[in-house]
Amino acid sequence: MAYSPQNINLPVYTGMELLKLTGIGHPTGEVRHIIQQLGMIPDMLERSFDELSGGQKQRIVIAICLSLGRKIILLDEPTASLDDESVNRLISVIKNMKNTTVVSASHNHEWMRKADKVIML
Numbered sequence: 001m002a003y004s005p006q007n008i009n010l011p012v013y014t015g016m017e018l019l020k021l022t023g024i025g026h027p028t029g030e031v032r033h034i035i036q037q038l039g040m041i042p043d044m045l046e047r048s049f050d051e052l053s054g055g056q057k058q059r060i061v062i063a064i065c066l067s068l069g070r071k072i073i074l075l076d077e078p079t080a081s082l083d084d085e086s087v088n089r090l091i092s093v094i095k096n097m098k099n100t101t102v103v104s105a106s107h108n109h110e111w112m113r114k115a116d117k118v119i120m121l
Helices: 015-022 029-037 042-046 054-067 084-095 109-114
Strands: 002-004 072-076 101-105
Touching: 002 054, 015 042, 015 054, 029 042, 029 054, 029 084, 042 054, 054 072, 054 084, 084 109
Parallel strands: 002 072, 072 101
Antiparallel strands: none
16 A cells, blocks of 8 residues: 655655655656656656645655555545646546555545545545
C-alpha cells in the first residue's frame, strides 16, 4: 500500500530525498513518466520543495506513490492544491492504471464524478 497525505509537510527537501526514503533510491523512468503525465518536467524531483507550489509538491508525492507498484493507493484529498487541468491529468493517470485500487477522500466534484464508485459519508 502507498499513501499520499493532503498536506505535504514531509521530513525531506526534495522529491529525490523522498524517493530514497521509499527505498527506490534513484528516480525510475516510471516516476519521471508519471510526473510528465501530470504536467510537470521530470527535473522537479531535484528542486527544493521550498521552491515549489503546493500543487507541484502534491503531484510529485502522488507520482512517487503511483510509481511504487502497490496494489492499493490511499490518497487524502489528492486534488486539494490542484487546478482543473491538473485534476483532469491526475484522473487520466489513475484511470489508466491496471490492477490498482485507489481509495481517496475528496470534496472535488469532478474527481468524484469520474470515480468508479463513490461512498458518501
